[in-house]
Each structure stands twice: as structure tokens, then as C-alpha cells.
Amino acid sequence: MPLPSKRTVAVWFDDGHIRLIEQDVPELRPGSIAVDVRASSVSPGSEFSWGRDRREVMGGWRTLTEHRGSPEAGSEPTPYRGYSNAGIVIAVGEGVTRFAPGDRVACIGVGHAVHTDTAVVPHNLAVHLPEPVSYVEGSYGMLMGTALNALRRADLKFGETYAVVGLGVVGQLTAQLHMLAGNRVIGWDTVPFRTEIARKWGIDAAVTVGPEDPVARTREFTGGYGLDGGAIAFGGEASKAVQSLARCMKRTPDGHPVGPIVVVGLARFAYLDHEAAGETNIDIRSAMRTGPGYHDEAWESGAAYPPVLVRWTTTTNLELCMRLIAEGKLDVDTLITHVIPFADADAGISHALEDPDRMLGVVFTRDG
Template identity: 30%
Template sequence: MLAAVLHGPYDMRVEEVETPVPGKGEVLLRIKACAICGSDLHAYKGKHQKVTFPRILGHEFSGVIEALSPEIKDFKVGDRVVVDTNKTCGQCPQCKAGRPNLCKTTVNFGFKMDGAFAEFVRVPEGINIYKMPESISFEEAALAQPLGVALNAVRRRAVVTVGDTVAVLGAGPIGLSAAALAKACGAQVLVTDTEDFRLEIAKKMGADEVVNVLKDDVVGKSLEFTRQNGFDKVIEAVGGMQDTTIQQTTQIVKPGGLIVVVGNFSGNKATLRITEFKDREIEIRGSRGQHGTVPYCLKLIESGVIDVKPMITHTIALDGIVKGLERLEEQKGRTMKVIVKF
């Protein structure tokens, strides 16, 4: 089969590799669509700590079952499916407590096992598989993964509900998904970013107000939006600039409000405005992963409650994947989500 193999930083080659064979309890999936994630870009640049080389990246994908083990009875060849991106142990305290996204021995597609920038991917036993509704395209279904990350942040961690005021910092795919979900929950939503074209997409996905932080006063606009009260919930989805954004969150959240950090790839350093944090009794929570959210995300997309299509700005063939990664890195041509289509 053809696959995009990452041999080292900035060394990705589309080449012939052996097609995997499903073993006991396993499925072979023919990939139809696989989106490029920011974590794929970090791996391509050699800055992702979980990646070993050589590796086939790709964890936001959908496809059709090509072959499967005889032990599997609930699926058949030809089924259109999406799968969870992680394999967890099922035995640790976190897994047993119903929080497998915190499993310490998680194995991820595209990082610790080969992913879906390939014609086929082997789905190991123990990973959940979900049938796709016929009305959903493969490209839309591939975005169930980032939508699920946002769902974990918005519903499980922030518990956004009707009447909340919510600020989402960062209009990347996770931030845009979080904004759409918060709006669907009945919240009033403000989204911030540094790029106007991203904020245009945020408006299409339901944001009530947008703020370009390079042009406007974030704190002033936020207080105006909330009638000087501050936001009930603030979701930080930027990641790379957290020494700035975490400080912003404590300035715009209300006294007794909640901050949820879902942004990734920071320098693992953020200065907290500790006086505001303490005196205003602000809460802060982390949010990690999307385990178990796929079926909900598929229903949200199928029903039209969430429209992920505005995020899809480019589709490419597998042989154009390096150019797709470069486009994301350089932010060429109003790029949001690039999907490799097979």
C-alpha cells in the first residue's frame, strides 16, 4: 500500500509499505479521509515527544472496513466507520473510574502506532469502532475527533449550559468546535484569535461576537459583552501562547468563574495572575482527549446541530501531504483544516 512515512523531522516520504493484516479481534480499514492535525505538524517538525521514527502519522480519520477477524460479529466488510484514536489499558485506576482519557499507558494512532496517512490502517482489538450515518461524508466524519476533544472540554469539564456566557480563546479547529458546541448548549459565545479569516469561520459556526486580539482590547470587549460581569466559563484553546492567554483568562472570567485549558503544545510555562485567581475564587481545570465522544459527535453532525464543513478549507491527495503540512505551518491561503482524501 501507499503511505506517507515520517522518517525524521521534515523527512516525510510517500512510499510503498507492507499492507497490514488484521489479527484476532482486529479490523483492517480502507482509509477514505484523514485530516491533518496540529499535532501532526508538530511531529513533522520533530517537536512531538510521543513520536518515534519511522512513523505513519494521522489520527483524525474515517474509512470503510476492508477485512476483519471472524470473531467480530457486529460489523461487516463495507461498513462505513470511525474509530477511537487511542487504545487504553482498561485496568488502571483511571480506566476503571471511567476516565480512560487519563490512562498512562495509552497508545495513539499516528504516534505510538501507525496511523491513517495511508491507504489502509489496522485497528487493534480493544479500540471502539462506530458506524457512520449514511448522510455524513467521510470528510465530516474525520472531524469527529477534534469535535470530540472540544466536547470533552465544553460538556464534561466546563459543563456549559443554557444561559452561560462563554469565551473561547483561539479559533483553531478545537476552539471553533468548542464555540459551536457551547452555542448549541444555549450559551452566549465570544471567540478570540489573531486572524480575521479564522474569526469569520467562528461567526459561521455560531459565535455571537469575535475579537481580533491584535486589533482590539480583549478585556474591554469581554466586559462589554458580559455587561461588566465577566464570563461564566472561559475555554483556553490556543496552547502555544499560554503565558499570555492564561493571564487573559483570569482577567475576563467572572468572580467564582471557571477556566478550562484544552490548548496544547505550550512551552509548559504560563504565568498565573495569582491575586485575581485567589481573591476572586476562580477555578481552573484541564481537559484532555476525546475518548468515548465519537458517537455523540456523529449524532451532532448528522442532526445538523453542529456543522463542521466551514472548517474544511482544503482537500488534497496523499502525494500532496508535505505541501499540506507546509501550508499549515506557513498559514498560506486562509488555511484551517486540510484533509487528505483517498
């Protein structure tokens, strides 16, 4: 298949709708590959943000529904057009030896692995897609890599207990990976459908916040010992969630909560409410990337880090995630609720938004 000169890109606009626009295919530079895209995943926490600094209104399917009816919604294109897809290599740039035309690949990267029919991606932001793994599953590379980086940032030990607050796709993946690493995991969410999904794939425990008291349930889950760590896996205001999580952590003899809370995404919160949590030895850690290398342009296009010093780069993290899917250990398929034809992206999203609380994983697909 020859490299086309034009491509179609699905772009989010300020009014909360998607429009398909035509643009030139980016130049195939040394160290990059061109991909005939077959599937791209939607990340609502990142792709739906509006306001002067793009963080005044944080993402989520409920937020998108509300924003579409807002009189303040504009009509300009946003910077958001996806960052995770999968497809077939159609051309390789100078110096690329890892891939050849015809290879199935999963790709990530803001500005690279967009919602489109033809993507040009730095080759270290792509990995081979094992044959048992579908393009739809492979299109979740970015969120899988982010979840795996969150696992590494938590640095828990085998057998320890962990809570994931927010069971969107990245929260569900974070929970699964912690369980694969030998941790016991409890998940919290305010949406019953999400806790149902978590139970479906086999989470150790799940709490629907509101009908259930997450603090009481979590203390019971840990046998009174307290959590060894936790994650905040949603965007927007999270002060109450962080304070509730702090109340569940293990404590020193004089009552100080101890352990890491990993923030996966763009949550906002006061550091801690000391009246609620007491003096604290909690470590707040951010995990917004897929591992070393991401956003290092030289590395993305081919420069290498010594494996003996940097074992887990973005590439090796992605390779591990794809292998875990191929081996049936990481369940992405259960998280996908809507598969929408790329050509009908806006209409498909509009139909799905009739019941936003039953939306989780959403993927745009092309038959080729």
C-alpha cells in the same frame, strides 16, 4: 476487497515535509477492523512538533512554514502520521460484531487511524458514518471527540457564558458544541481569517486579538457579569492568554475570579499572575482525550464499561458527534479549507503554506 499485505503511509519528517513510505499492513487482531481509508484529517497542533522531547517547537501552520526554512531542521522521520480518518471496512477481526465489510466508518487513534490507504483500528475506536456525513467530515472524529470532552470537563450550565481562546479546528468545534449545549460563546484569535470562519458558522461573538481588546470585548459580551468559564485551545506559550481570560471571569464580592479554564491540548503557562488576576478560585482542567476508554487497550478491542456507570465513552462521544453532523447541527464543512489528494500530500501542503494564515482544516483524500 481482500486485505492487502502492504500499505502506503504519509509520515512527517524532521524537515517539516511529508514522505510516503511503504510498510506491512498491521495484523488484523481480534477486536480490530481493517479499513480502506478515503480521508484523513491533519491536526497541526499535534502533528508538527520538533526538538529533543518533541515539544520544544509546538505545532501550527505558521510554525511549520518557519520550521521548513530552519537550518536546524533534520531529516529523520517523526512519530507523527495522523490519528483520525474515515473509510470503508474491508475485514473484521475475531469477535467483532458491530461492523461488517462494506460499512462506512470514522476512526481515531494514535498509531491506528493514520494517514494511509489501509488502516487497522481497534473496533471501539470506530463508529458508523451516517449516510449524510462525508468521509472528509468524518475524518475529524478525533478533534470532535476532544472538543466534546472539553465541553464535558467545563461542566457549564444552560445559559452560561464561555470564551474559547484559539480558533483552530478544535477551538471552533469546542465553541460550536458549547452553543449547542445552550451556552453563549465568544471566541478569540490573533488570525483574522479564523474569526471570519467563526462568524460564518454563527458564533455568538468573535474577537481578533490585536486590532481589538479581547478583555474589554468579553466584559461587554457578558454584560459586566463575567465569564462562567473558558478554554485555551492552542499549543505553546499561553501565559498571557490565561491571564487575560482570568481577568474576564466572574468574581466574588472580594474580587476573586471564579470558574473553570479548560486546557485543550499542550499549552504552557504559569498558573496565574496574581498581580493581574488577584487571589483566585479558578480551576485549571485538562481535556486532552476523547473520553473514557481511549488508551485502554482492553476496552479499545472490545471490553465494555457498564453504560449505567460510564454513559459517555470515546465510542458514544464519537457517535454523538457524527449524529450532530448528520442532523446539520455541527458544522465541520465550513472549517475545511484544503482537501489534498493523498498521493500529492507534500506538494499540496507546500502550495497551501504559501498563505498559512488562511489554512484551517486540511484533509488528505483518496478516491479509492
